[in-house]
Amino acid sequence: MKAEHFTVRQFELSGWPVRITSYRIGTTWHAKADNVSPGATIATATGETHWEAVADATEKARKRLAATRRFR
């Protein structure tokens, strides 16, 4: 068993740079969203398809990032 179709994509979400790492292990797709810097995992998700896992992780990350307060 190996991680297949390993991909990393970076984009902006709720004003924060976010990185989505996705791969398939067996029949399950995994997606993890982290906040690039410092690199902490914000959300994880699994799905039967690549799209399902990435969309779920992205939506969970969006909600959590939107709650981050900035003090300026």
Next chain:
Amino acid sequence: MANYAHNEVLVSTEWVSQHGADAGVRVVEVDVNTASYAEGHVPGAVGWAWDSQLCDTVRRDIVPKDAFEKLMADSGISNDTTVVLYGDNNNWFAAWAFWQMKVYGHADARLMDGGRVKWLAEGRELSTDTPSPAPASYKASGPDNSIRSFLPQVSAAVESGSVELVDVRSPEEFTGEILSPPGLPETCQRGGHIPGASNIPWVKACAADGTFKSADALRAIYRDAGISGTKPIIAYCRIGERSSHSWFVLKYLLGLDNVTNYDGSWTEWGNLVGAPVSRGA
């Protein structure tokens, strides 16, 4: 491996692939996301949970000595076992485990360079089997608090200016723009940093594939940020795991002797009544 001060504390994914199952070697995964291990891990690797097995679960502290000894023994680790640690987030909590193993005197601990993400990206073999190693006998030494800083030492150092403080959090945490990494719970009352600290985010030590940068590159990063190494260095972050990573870099990759990890970090300092706080860059 690059020309580090202590090359012996790093192994490559290829080395683990070749030697991870050797007698006398135990591979251990320690993740931020404790569910990652169950997805699939290095075959034969034991999984440790940082939030229950590498801390005191009652008071805030590192794992107690007797619990550490039991964890080692249950993991099939003897005092002379070569322990190879790896994990997600570029080895954040693998470095945390490494630091605690050194606090308790384990001789041969190593990190797998690049951590979990490199193993996955390279398409290496994974297993979902949870190994049941034969229990071993383990006797910890220490604790060696020469690699750990506590609040009184940090407070005294701030007043005297006798140390170099390295804040390894993100610039936004350092300046006080945010109280915790985006997307994570706020766990301090005030934002900012300890007066006099230099901001050198831990991630600067890592290349794109998660491996550590060369010794020359690492040296330049710290030198350019004003860290000379002529004074004792105290590294801190939010809860002490990212600073374990930077502590590892400073002590083992760059070979600086007098480096400590302040694991109380910002969740201690940023909650103190009356402690001095600096804001901005």
